[in-house]
Amino acid sequence: MNFYRNRDTIKIGLLLMAAAISAISLWYTRKLVDTLASREKKLIDLTAKSYKVIGSADNSDNQSFLFLEIIETNNSIPVILTDDRGSIISSRNIRLSDKLSQKQRDAILERELVEMKEQYPAIKIEIPGLTQYVYYRNSDLLTQLKYYPYIQLSVIAFFGILAYLAFSQSRRAEQNRVWVGMAKETAHQLGTPISGLMAWVELLKTDERLAGEEFVGEIEKDVQKLQMIANRFSHIGSVPQLKEEDLTPIVSDLLDYMARRIPTKIKLSLAAPAEPVCAQVNRALFEWVLDNLVRNAVDAIPGGQGSINVEISLRPDGQAQIDLTDSGKGIPKGMHKRIFDPGYTTKKRGWGLGLTLSRRIMENYHKGRLYVKRSEPGAGTTFRILV
Ligand SMILES: Nc1ncnc2c1ncn2[C@@H]1O[C@H](COP(=O)(O)OP(=O)(O)O)[C@@H](O)[C@H]1O
Ligand SMILES: [Mg+2]
Structure with a gap:
């Protein structure tokens, strides 16, 4: 790009x-x-x-x-x-x-x-x-001539800014339509084969010849995961329902789930207050954000050895705050904003959409925030979520 x-x-x-x-x-x-x-x-x-x-x-x-x-x-x-x-x-x-x-x-x-x-x-x-x-x-002519270029340049600048705003506004609206359209289409397309798969799994479970086979349960889990992914996409395509939820169990469940799927040399840890930290969230979308951030953190850790620490807290202003700190390679100072641009990636097989999507989810759907709190090349990165 x-x-x-x-x-x-x-x-x-x-x-x-x-x-x-x-x-x-x-x-x-x-x-x-x-x-x-x-x-x-x-x-x-x-x-x-x-x-x-x-x-x-x-x-x-x-x-x-x-x-x-x-x-x-x-x-x-x-x-x-x-x-x-x-x-x-x-x-x-x-x-x-x-x-x-x-x-x-x-x-x-x-x-x-x-x-x-x-x-x-x-x-x-x-x-x-x-x-x-x-x-x-x-003379009046001389006076006018003296101020004329300033007036002319201000008028040009005014229209220039107006045109720029109108242009970027329409570009953003277009991007919105693409996001929503893609998400809806994906959810829709996934729906049919997933419900088919579910029916097949039910059939497999009742088959006596397969009784006691481990793989049937594994297939079922993967189908459920597919179902969850389709569910996320369908939430992007429509106005998501927000619910008052305690964030700690959501984060801890997700970390448990991720722990089994990342290199064992990466240590995941969670620090949260004993009392619930509640916020209005859509669970499916919020999990998606965490999922993206943890995956990026894993990708950023060199040699697959390091740590990812999540810290949940309640701010004095009542907002929930989640800091996700990794011991990875860090992000250069000038890139802290750029990494959220669609298509920006430093990975061979990256799409550069994870952070764009995560930010959209936090800012557009939750009226919250997602940004790089701190990052130093070689010393790791902290992403902060406010919701
Ligand atoms: N925790 C992190 N540490 C270092 N760099 C990161 C981290 N998270 C994201 N990045 C940088 O931001 C880029 C964009 O991330 P993302 O939008 O998720 O796309 P992708 O993961 O497909 O590259 C990554 O390619 C990487 O360079
Ligand atoms: Mg990513």
């Missing part, structure tokens, strides 16, 4: 690409903003010079219309002209509605002036006997 191993790389790659695109787009608009700002500055310098010429007493010829025109060329950059005491003489490109009273207009201009003083230093105009100041700020 190469895709699983590469998934983080792909995600990081996509994120880096998005970051690079954003950076380029921000840098480019920054450049546009700078160019536009320096143009606006030039126009304001011209405006200031024009005011100076117009204000000069000796300028009585007809050239002043030319400078007025220069001032009027600027129809986007807000400008205020004040005298040396800061009183406003005139303004340009500041929207003042006709409906406003003089007082309201003055208030607006004063507010604009404060804002302009924050943005750029004033340009001083010195005419003999008269000092004036030109104040200005960025």
Whole structure:
């Protein structure tokens, strides 16, 4: 399953690409903003010079219309002209509605002036006997351009996240249908031959020629086991019934059952409080989870020699807690989440579905949790179930 191993790389790659695109787009608009700002500055310098010429007493010829025109060329950059005491003489490109009273207009201009003083230093105009100041700020176009890429990128990011969520949601729904469908189908398919087998076993048991033969009992046990497996699948396919159960006997029965089926050099042990630890569980499914975890633990123990310890306890918040610790090869730190992905396996003949299924059973059907509590390569692993 190469895709699983590469998934983080792909995600990081996509994120880096998005970051690079954003950076380029921000840098480019920054450049546009700078160019536009320096143009606006030039126009304001011209405006200031024009005011100076117009204000000069000796300028009585007809050239002043030319400078007025220069001032009027600027129809986007807000400008205020004040005298040396800061009183406003005139303004340009500041929207003042006709409906406003003089007082309201003055208030607006004063507010604009404060804002302009924050943005750029004033340009001083010195005419003999008269000092004036030109104040200005960025045109609306420049301001918009400054913030535009941020708005654009947020909108893109918003839709990107929305699309991602919708996509993963629909993928999950599809997975659900596959799980449930497969489970139902399996239970259904197993049903007929199992009931057939059961009838045959009954027949064998009554046959006098086979009286006292051990194998008939063994066949019966295996058929019962098959029945149990089919039962598990049928529970996955439907809404499982939960029942208040004491977990200790369930775990201890399962460990007894497993003990006879794993290498004898692996020691199974159980630690549980004397009083019952109860939780709402579906026994068939819960056993399946334990079965999976114990089997994985056995697989992880090198050379078939080691220990598996199960510890049941009641948490202060009333939840039942089951810690399953093995002395196996452990799981590398970065893989603690990944092992729950469908198809993730490190075994030659593994399907990589055991933990996915177990987690689904605990989280979807029991509203509980299943996760790696602790694991160190070479030192063993603890899986924790909360229910
Ligand atoms: N107790 C454990 N110790 C070490 N590794 C484990 C343990 N349990 C699971 N794993 C790792 O998680 C992988 C996935 O487990 P699982 O979903 O049960 O699939 P499978 O058993 O088919 O490989 C295993 O292949 C193994 O690498
Ligand atoms: Mg497994």
